[in-house]
Amino acid sequence: MSSQPSQTALSFGDDESIPIDSVKDDRDRSSSGLLLRWSRLRKTVLVQKSYDSRISFGAPIIAPGAANGAQRGNTKKVILSDVSGFARPGEVFAMMGPSGSGKTSLLNCLSGRSPYESGVLSINGKPLDQQNMKRLMAKIAYVKQTDIFFEHLTVYDQLFYTASLRLPQTWSKEKKLAEVDRTIELLRLSKVADSEIRMLSGGEKKRVNIGTELLTDPEIVLLDEPTSGLDSTTSVELVKMLQQLAQKSQKTVIMSIHQPSSALFQSFDRVLYLAGGSAVYFGKPKDSLVYLKEHGMSCPDGYNAADHWMDLLDGLSSYTYARSTSMTTRQRLIRDWDNEVIAKELDTSVNEEGDKSTTSKNKEYSKYNTSWGFQYKILVNRSLKNSRSAIFTPINIIKSVLIGFVAGVLYFQMDYTESSIQDRASYFFFTMTYWVMDSMFQSFMTFPTERDVVLKERASGSYRLSAYFLAKTTSELPARVILPCVYMVISFWMASISNSFSIFFATVGITLLSVMTGEAIGLLVGSTVYDMEKGQTVLTVVALFLALLGGFFVQNVPSWLDWAQYLSPFAYAFFAILPIVFNEPIPCDGSDIIPQCGGSDTGSIAPEGVLEMLTVKNSVAFNAGMLFFFALFPRFIAYFALRAKKEGDR
Ligand SMILES: Nc1ncnc2c1ncn2[C@@H]1O[C@H](COP(=O)(O)OP(=O)(O)OP(=O)(O)O)[C@@H](O)[C@H]1O
Ligand SMILES: [Mg+2]
Numbered sequence: 001m002s003s004q005p006s007q008t009a010l011s012f013g014d015d016e017s018i019p020i021d022s023v024k025d026d027r028d029r030s031s032s033g034l035l036l037r038w039s040r041l042r043k044t045v046l047v048q049k050s051y052d053s054r055i056s057f058g059a060p061i062i063a064p065g066a067a068n069g070a071q072r073g074n075t076k077k078v079i080l081s082d083v084s085g086f087a088r089p090g091e092v093f094a095m096m097g098p099s100g101s102g103k104t105s106l107l108n109c110l111s112g113r114s115p116y117e118s119g120v121l122s123i124n125g126k127p128l129d130q131q132n133m134k135r136l137m138a139k140i141a142y143v144k145q146t147d148i149f150f151e152h153l154t155v156y157d158q159l160f161y162t163a164s165l166r167l168p169q170t171w172s173k174e175k176k177l178a179e180v181d182r183t184i185e186l187l188r189l190s191k192v193a194d195s196e197i198r199m200l201s202g203g204e205k206k207r208v209n210i211g212t213e214l215l216t217d218p219e220i221v222l223l224d225e226p227t228s229g230l231d232s233t234t235s236v237e238l239v240k241m242l243q244q245l246a247q248k249s250q251k252t253v254i255m256s257i258h259q260p261s262s263a264l265f266q267s268f269d270r271v272l273y274l275a276g277g278s279a280v281y282f283g284k285p286k287d288s289l290v291y292l293k294e295h296g297m298s299c300p301d302g303y304n305a306a307d308h309w310m311d312l313l314d315g316l317s318s319y320t321y322a323r324s325t326s327m328t329t330r331q332r333l334i335r336d337w338d339n340e341v342i343a344k345e346l347d348t349s350v351n352e353e354g355d356k357s358t359t360s361k362n363k364e365y366s367k368y369n370t371s372w373g374f375q376y377k378i379l380v381n382r383s384l385k386n387s388r389s390a391i392f393t394p395i396n397i398i399k400s401v402l403i404g405f406v407a408g409v410l411y412f413q414m415d416y417t418e419s420s421i422q423d424r425a426s427y428f429f430f431t432m433t434y435w436v437m438d439s440m441f442q443s444f445m446t447f448p449t450e451r452d453v454v455l456k457e458r459a460s461g462s463y464r465l466s467a468y469f470l471a472k473t474t475s476e477l478p479a480r481v482i483l484p485c486v487y488m489v490i491s492f493w494m495a496s497i498s499n500s501f502s503i504f505f506a507t508v509g510i511t512l513l514s515v516m517t518g519e520a521i522g523l524l525v526g527s528t529v530y531d532m533e534k535g536q537t538v539l540t541v542v543a544l545f546l547a548l549l550g551g552f553f554v555q556n557v558p559s560w561l562d563w564a565q566y567l568s569p570f571a572y573a574f575f576a577i578l579p580i581v582f583n584e585p586i587p588c589d590g591s592d593i594i595p596q597c598g599g600s601d602t603g604s605i606a607p608e609g610v611l612e613m614l615t616v617k618n619s620v621a622f623n624a625g626m627l628f629f630f631a632l633f634p635r636f637i638a639y640f641a642l643r644a645k646k647e648g649d650r
Pocket of ligand 1: 045046047077079097098099100101102103104105106
């Protein structure tokens with residue numbers, strides 16, 4: 001093994017051991033920070049091998065029993081190969097490497113959001129077990145590469161809601177607002193504070209993302225490529241801001257970064273280079289150049305050191321060394337880096353400090369800073385703001401009014417006689433189908449987008465899923481109720497469905513209940529099928545199948561499909577409404593629609609005859625009860641499906 005001056009020069013300094021229990025909930029700006037270490041972190045994933053494994057993207061693939069690489073089946077892909085390192089408070093640690101080298105994967109593991117196969121993660125010398133990791137997640141801010149928000153909220157609202165949910169509930173509103181103001185100032189967001197997030201530029205969105213995470217004054221800040229998509233000046237400013245934050249408040253800042261400028265590269269306190277999941281260098285940036293020089297790969301004068309590293313790791317380097325052997329510079333760098341030196345040094349210090357801190361008692365710990373009720377209140381508030389702009393738009397109100405008029409005109413002033421039975425029934429079937437489908441697709445569409453925000457916020461311990469779920473249902477209720485009501489008020493009376501207010505209210509009630517079932521089915525599909533396109537296909541097929549079974553289109557359902565009718569909320573809605581509407585004897589009018597009238601225009605027939613003709617099954621109460629069940633049951637499954645999903649999953 002070749003000598004590694006920068007590795008042997010490693011030292012952990014005289015860090016004081018701070019047990020995790022001593023990390024306070026309240027602000028303690030004089031805190032001496034958290035030292036994060038990881039040794040021999042290994043992560044593998046199972047990938048389905050559907051092509052020759054020789055076409056792997058750099059990471060070694062272990063295919064048990066598949067020596068020729070041509071067999072199919074699952075293979076284990078190593079995405080982190082025994083990586084070790086540490087990041088100290090007050091310092092900025094940069095992780096670099098080509099695309100696919102494992103930067104995001106390592107950050108996911110360090111943030112506690114993704115499991116790893118083996119290795120030790122420790123904080124201030126205390127190894128982190130699952131329990132400790134859970135507790136720590138709220139202290140670790142993780143700014144992901146993609147900026148996920150509720151885009152209709154303003155910057156100020158975004159920060160205010162985050163402050164409300166994540167800062168201790170005991171804090172006064174003023175104190176929370178002061179933190180919001182401090183963050184806005186820190187990230188220079190005052191000019192856009194009142195703009196909706198969707199209007200912001202990429203750099204501004206990134207700063208809102210960072211601000212959202214910094215609001216809770218985390219001890220460790222992880223950032224996945226915070227400078228991607230930013231121009232070089234903005235990137236430098238951002239990194240400088242993070243450096244100041246680290247130094248002033250003793251934060252531990254860890255970021256992955258692509259191609260920093262020379263000056264930026266030199267300004268990092270420590271860097272870790274990864275290639276194909278393996279570490280190829282860990283230490284001070286300056287020492288990395290010494291290291292390369294000793295290995296005959298020195299950086300040419302005036303050349304950007306970070307670019308030079310990337311050239312070497314991409315295998316694009318024009319080094320004599322690379323040309324004279326069959327090995328690329330990247331392969332050699334992977335081979336030469338001795339991870340064990342660091343790992344052993346880390347092991348010793350972790351064991352020593354771990355021993356010291358094991359005496360500290362584990363307190364009862366809640367991941368959340370706020371109570372369930374408080375979370376619910378804030379989430380209803382936020383969701384109302386969000387759904388008011390997403391569902392309660394003027395265009396949706398106009399749509400409801402217009403469709404109400406269209407239905408009203410087409411079914412205008414129907415008589416209550418034999419000839420209008422089909423029209424009356426079809427009015428309700430259209431009404432049900434339209435509003436149930438509308439709520440199905442609306443709730444399906446909103447959910448996949450919210451799900452990412454929710455998973456992200458939940459990973460940082462912002463609130464309980466049940467609080468979110470209930471808040472979501474509550475806050476969408478007004479919009480879901482008002483829009484169909486607008487339609488009904490217009491069309492019901494224009495079509496002269498009935499002159500009775502009680503019939504009007506009863507039919508509106510059933511319509512709303514069926515809207516809730518549509519919403520529940522949409523939520524269910526949205527939370528279980530991750531892919532939007534697949535979800536839409538599933539939902540369309542399910543919705544049309546259920547609608548066809550609804551009793552209006554197909555009246556003689558094949559007997560082997562009889563059971564399926566019991567799954568159709570459309571059928572329950574239709575069968576619940578018809579007995580309410582046809583509650584009086586229907587006069588014959590000579591149109592010969594009902595056989596019992598026999599073509600006569602005198603006399604009338606009992607409503608039961610009409611309901612039988614329309615294949616209505618079961619009582620109103622039973623059908624309404626089933627609607628109620630379908631409005632609730634899919635929500636439970638959706639809730640548990642969402643619960644099972646973790647943020648680190650891909
Ligand atoms: N769940 C997974 N299943 C299969 N492969 C995965 C999974 N997670 C990560 N990988 C693979 O692991 C490798 C490392 O991915 P990672 O996202 O960590 O790279 P990265 O260094 O962040 O790249 P980039 O710079 O492009 O963001 C990639 O080849 C990726 O395809
Ligand atoms: Mg990445």
